[in-house]
Amino acid sequence: MAAINGGHLVGKYLREVEKVDIVFGLSGGHIESILDGFTEYDIRTIDVRHEQAAAMMAHAWSVYTGRTGVCFVTAGPGFTNALTGIANAYLDNAPMVVLCGRHPLRDDLKGALQEINQIDMVKPVVKWAATCYDTRRIPEYLSIAFRQAVEGRPGPVFLELPPDILNITVEEAGVPMPVRPARRYTVHPDDSDLSAAADLINSARKPFFVGGTGVGFSVCGSCLAGFMEKTGMPFQLLNYGRGELPDKHPLSLTETGSIGLMTSIQQADVIVAAGLRFNWILQSGAIIPPSAKVVRIDIDPHEIDRNRMADVGLVGDVGSVLSQLTPLLNQRDHSGWIETLRAASSSLLDYEIRMRANPSDPIHPLRLVARIQEFAGEDALYIADGGDTVYFGITGFSSRHRAGVIGTASGLLGCLGTGIPFAMAAKLARPERKVILLNGDGSMGFNAMEFDTMVRHNIPIVCVVNNDCAWGMIKHSQELSLGKERLQCSELGLRHYEKMVEGLGGYGELVTSDDEIVPALERAVASGKPACINVITDPTVTSPATPLFYQSLKMDQ
Amino acid sequence: MRFSILLFVLYRILRRAARKNRAYGNYIGSIHSVRIMIKTEKGGRGRLFLFDRGTVTSRRGSGHAYDAAIVWADAGTAFRVMSSRSDEAAFLAAAAGKMKLDGMAFFAQWFNDGVKIAMPG
Numbered sequence: 001m002a003a004i005n006g007g008h009l010v011g012k013y014l015r016e017v018e019k020v021d022i023v024f025g026l027s028g029g030h031i032e033s034i035l036d037g038f039t040e041y042d043i044r045t046i047d048v049r050h051e052q053a054a055a056m057m058a059h060a061w062s063v064y065t066g067r068t069g070v071c072f073v074t075a076g077p078g079f080t081n082a083l084t085g086i087a088n089a090y091l092d093n094a095p096m097v098v099l100c101g102r103h104p105l106r107d108d109l110k111g112a113l114q115e116i117n118q119i120d121m122v123k124p125v126v127k128w129a130a131t132c133y134d135t136r137r138i139p140e141y142l143s144i145a146f147r148q149a150v151e152g153r154p155g156p157v158f159l160e161l162p163p164d165i166l167n168i169t170v171e172e173a174g175v176p177m178p179v180r181p182a183r184r185y186t187v188h189p190d191d192s193d194l195s196a197a198a199d200l201i202n203s204a205r206k207p208f209f210v211g212g213t214g215v216g217f218s219v220c221g222s223c224l225a226g227f228m229e230k231t232g233m234p235f236q237l238l239n240y241g242r243g244e245l246p247d248k249h250p251l252s253l254t255e256t257g258s259i260g261l262m263t264s265i266q267q268a269d270v271i272v273a274a275g276l277r278f279n280w281i282l283q284s285g286a287i288i289p290p291s292a293k294v295v296r297i298d299i300d301p302h303e304i305d306r307n308r309m310a311d312v313g314l315v316g317d318v319g320s321v322l323s324q325l326t327p328l329l330n331q332r333d334h335s336g337w338i339e340t341l342r343a344a345s346s347s348l349l350d351y352e353i354r355m356r357a358n359p360s361d362p363i364h365p366l367r368l369v370a371r372i373q374e375f376a377g378e379d380a381l382y383i384a385d386g387g388d389t390v391y392f393g394i395t396g397f398s399s400r401h402r403a404g405v406i407g408t409a410s411g412l413l414g415c416l417g418t419g420i421p422f423a424m425a426a427k428l429a430r431p432e433r434k435v436i437l438l439n440g441d442g443s444m445g446f447n448a449m450e451f452d453t454m455v456r457h458n459i460p461i462v463c464v465v466n467n468d469c470a471w472g473m474i475k476h477s478q479e480l481s482l483g484k485e486r487l488q489c490s491e492l493g494l495r496h497y498e499k500m501v502e503g504l505g506g507y508g509e510l511v512t513s514d515d516e517i518v519p520a521l522e523r524a525v526a527s528g529k530p531a532c533i534n535v536i537t538d539p540t541v542t543s544p545a546t547p548l549f550y551q552s553l554k555m556d557q
Numbered sequence: 558m559r560f561s562i563l564l565f566v567l568y569r570i571l572r573r574a575a576r577k578n579r580a581y582g583n584y585i586g587s588i589h590s591v592r593i594m595i596k597t598e599k600g601g602r603g604r605l606f607l608f609d610r611g612t613v614t615s616r617r618g619s620g621h622a623y624d625a626a627i628v629w630a631d632a633g634t635a636f637r638v639m640s641s642r643s644d645e646a647a648f649l650a651a652a653a654g655k656m657k658l659d660g661m662a663f664f665a666q667w668f669n670d671g672v673k674i675a676m677p678g
Contacts, residue, residue, distance in 0.1 A: 259662050267648055344652035351659045483589045544663035551667075556583045 001173060006135040006166035007033025009175060010099065011041035013142045018181045020070055022046065022428065024057040028074020030101030030114065033166045035072075046428070046457055049449040051078050053421045055085020056447075059094040059156070060418075060425030063240050063403050064381075066219045068095040068149050068182070069425075075101035076114025079122075084415065086156050087125040091412040092240070093213055095154035097145050098122075102131065102162040118160055127155040135165040136175050146182035153300045154217055187299075189314040189321060197272075197295045197312040198328035204270035204293075206337050207233040210261070211318070214275015214299060215241030216403060220319025225249075227322045232332040233272070234341055236261050239411065241275060242394075243404035248378065251338065256345035257395035258544065263348065264341055268292055275299070275318045278307040279412060280552050297321050356396065359514035362538040365389070365466050369396030371517040372436055372464060378404075381426045381433050385409050385419025386440020387473025389466045391543035393438040401433070409443060417446025423461040424454060434525065435461040442471040444497055454530035455505040462524045462531045463501075468539040469494050476542040477550045494536070501532035511535040560632035561617075563639060564595055564604035567672070568615040571606065574675035575613045581675045586611050593668045594623035595635075598657075602632050606668070625664035630655040642676065 004012070011034070014020040022044040027035055038045050048054045051073045058069030073082045079100050089096045103112040123129050128148035132141040138161070145157045201207060215224065215237060221244045228235060228245065234253050237244055238261075247254040253264060265271060265287055274297040278285035285308030288294060296303070296310035297318055304313035314321045346353065356370040369392050376382075378400045384393020390407035397405045403426075408418035423437040444465055454461065475490035482488070498508030507527035509520045517535065524531035574581040585608050596603030596619035603619025629635035634655045638646045647669075650656040658665045 262666075263648065266644065340649075340652045343654065344648050347651040347654055347657045348662055350657040351662065480588055480591070542661060544661060547661070547663045547667060554587070 001171050003169045004172040004175070005033050005169045006138055006161065007031070007035070008037040008040050009135065009138040010034050010142065010161070010166075011037025011039075011043060013139045013177060014070065015041035015043055017139070017143070017177050018068070018146055022061070023070040023072055024048065024054040024061070024425075025072030025099075026051050026054055026074065026078060028078050028101055030075040030103070030163055031072060031099070031161070031166070033163075034099060034161065046424070046453065048421075048453045050447065051081035052083075052085040052417070053447050053450050053453070055082045055089065055096070055098065056418050056421035057425045058096045058098075059085060059089040059092065060422040061429060062095050062154075063216065063406070063422075064426050064429035066217070068097055068146060070097045070099065072099045073101070074114075075103055075118070076116060079116075079118050083122065083125070085421075086122065086158070088411065088413045088415040088418065089156040090125040090127075093154050093217065094156065094240075095149040095217070096156040097142075097149055098126075098156060098158045100158060100160050102160045105133065105162050105164045119158075122158045125156070126158045129158040129160075131160040131162065132165055133162075135168045135170050138165065139175060139177050143178045143182065150182055150184045184317075186317045186320040188316050188324060193312055193314055194325055194328060197314055197325060200270050200293050200295055200312060201231055201233075201272065202330045202332070204233070206268050207231065207270040207272065207334065208264045208268035209233050209235035209272045209274070210265070210276055211235065211237045211241040211244065211274045212276025213240040214297075214318050215244050216275075218275065218318040218320075219244075219402075220317075220322060221245060221402065223319050223323040223326065227326045227329070230326055230329050230331055232334045234264065234334065234338045236264070238276065240403060240406065242406065243399055243402045246378075246400040247398040247405065248400065253338075253341060253345070254398065256342065256349065257352075258391070259348050260341065260345035262287060263345055265292075267341070270295065273297070274322070277303060277412075281410075352395070360538070361513065363512075363514055363517070363535060365392040365468075365537045365541055365543075366396060367514065368464070368466060368517065368535055368537055369393060369438065371514070372438065372521065373397055375518050375521045376434050376436050379433065380404075381430060381435045382406070382438070383408055383419050383423045383426065383435070384438045385422070386416060386438075386443040386466065387471070387549070388468075388476070388541070388543035388546060389438055389440035389443070389472070391545040392466065397438075401430075416440070416443035419443060420447040420450045420463065423463065424450065424459050427459050427461050437461055437463040439463050439465050440472065441465050441467040441469065441492060441495065441497065448497065448500065451501045451504045451506050451530055451532070460528055460530050462521065462533065464521075465497050465532060465534045467494070467497070467534055467536050468541070469536075470539060472539070472542070473546045473549060476546045480547065480550050481554075496534065498532045498534040501530065505529070507531040509533050560597070560602050560636045561604070563636055564602075565617075567639075568604065568606065568613070570677075571613045571672070571675050572615075575611060578675055581671060582611060584671050584674050585613070591664055591667075592621070592623040593664060594619065594621065594626035595629075596626060597629050597632050597635065602635075623660060625658065625660040625662065625668070627665050627668075628657045628659055642673075
């Protein structure tokens with residue numbers, strides 16, 4: 001009779017049941033038999049230099065592929081290092097399975113190596129957490145984990161696997177695999193709610209649709225297109241919803257950025273918000289005028305009236321709801337309203353439009369983004385990571401692809417350092433595309449050693465550092481609140497990140513003038529290596545995101 | 558002329574609100590050195606508003622450096638829209654290309670939101 005150990009059961013389940021062919025992690029003694037299970041079942045491993053990058057890559061994998069990402073980490077510091085990435089996935093509602101080592105059950109309370117209570121630490125930042133105590137139940141636990149990750153509002157789950165079960169051999173025939181992979185169930189709104197929503201939308205004079213991450217994880221591009229084209233309403237897609245329809249769709253106001261978003265919301269009479277939380281970015285709903293009618297679509301019923309009472313709430317997966325709602329809607333044309341919004345946004349963004357169009361010395365970050373866009377075009381995948389850098393990236397880049405432009409640090413955790421792991425996952429998920437990362441010099445520091453991972457695993461992204469020699473958002477915020485003469489811990493100085501990347505085996509260049517930007521990008525792509533173009537930009541420039549950030553922390557006296 | 562007088566009156570209202578209106582005092586409270594210009598496109602009329610740690614000061618003219626500017630195509634439109642205190646009127650002026658923002662757009666919005674708090678009634 002064939003025998004199999006617990007670690008191999010993990011590999012077998014992942015490969016045979018969930019069809020997982022790539023996982024992200026970092027090795028460790030406690031999980032050795034899982035690592036060997038990956039070998040046995042031909043699962044590609046991307047081993048990183050810090051576990052937070054592994055969690056962030058698994059999170060990003062789910063964004064770029066629509067499939068649950070898998071991350072593996074060892075016990076103790078492997079676990080604690082991963083926590084930031086797990087928390088980020090939790091606040092971003094990203095489905096992810098974290099497989100984690102644990103000190104032996106046999107040695108509980110004996111002062112075992114890396115003995116800490118991981119479950120209690122991780123519980124507040126996952127949907128589900130468990131320890132498996134029986135080798136034969138490993139597939140069952142994994143099946144629960146994968147289901148929990150995708151059912152309802154998605155999110156990360158955590159499964160702890162001690163050596164007492166991983167390193168035990170059992171009879172393979174005695175451990176059957178579940179018959180099918182995890183699947184997602186949908187719920188649907190009542191007919192009366194659908195009808196009420198249709199009445200509001202059909203009678204709107206100035207409607208506006210804003211979609212968020214729930215649109216992206218619903219993978220609902222075709223029914224979203226049907227809804228938009230029938231209602232004729234303008235829209236913006238945010239967060240992981242970005243790109244579910246192309247940025248240049250005729251009804252898209254993506255090019256008007258956050259200024260256009262605020263203007264559209266403030267002037268609309270009916271707002272349809274789908275898969276989007278009314279969080280601090282939208283001033284917790286306060287930005288929506290009291291007179292506007294709100295139709296809210298969300299998979300989580302608790303979200304419907306959160307921060308702003310909805311006039312109609314439609315609970316369900318965004319794609320499923322839209323496919324039910326669209327047949328109830330009238331064919332409409334709001335082209336006059338859209339033209340007015342575009343024209344107003346253009347006047348309000350006059351300064352940014354001029355900065356993009358004209359060279360400057362030092363380089364303005366908006367101009368840098370415009371030059372990168374000119375080089376890489378609508379076919380690339382763009383990622384922006386940092387503070388002000390995220391604003392410049394998500395307002396300036398444009399892509400025709402799903403998740404084509406992502407501001408990784410603009411989520412609720414505001415988690416800097418996510419850009420490099422996201423760019424790596426993007427390139428692995430869609431190797432045929434150029435992947436361009438615009439990284440602030442501050443945020444670059446968190447995961448810069450992952451250029452070593454890129455070299456070892458041949459992941460040729462291009463990282464453009466928007467280098468203002470500072471934690472720019474913090475620095476400019478301190479200028480507003482403390483004064484320029486009292487800056488503290490916010491300046492970094494000029495550092496040659498391009499040389500660091502060269503030292504790790506990648507390609508690097510320093511750029512200081514406008515005419516050097518595109519040729520440097522061409523050489524970076526031609527090198528075929530992971531590349532860093534370190535661009536020195538104007539340190540005095542502040543994005544509108546900085547005063548928004550400053551205002552959000554200001555307390556009335 | 559009416560536009561210049563409006564800007565001067567606005568300055569007096571903001572200066573008084575900074576001292577007497579607690580909500581407005583909190584609003585502009587701790588912010589260091591923000592300069593807002595309101596002017597006509599050709600620069601014939603304008604006024605700079607300076608906010609620094611709860612105080613409001615002002616300078617006449619359009620030639621001063623600023624962090625953000627609200628630029629009106631002409632003084633007549635500026636007077637009509639600003640005196641209407643209507644968000645929709647300002648939006649429609651922007652859509653018609655009669656009002657543009659220069660510099661940090663957020664500060665212009667911050668300024669306008671502050672005016673709403675400072676205005677009596």
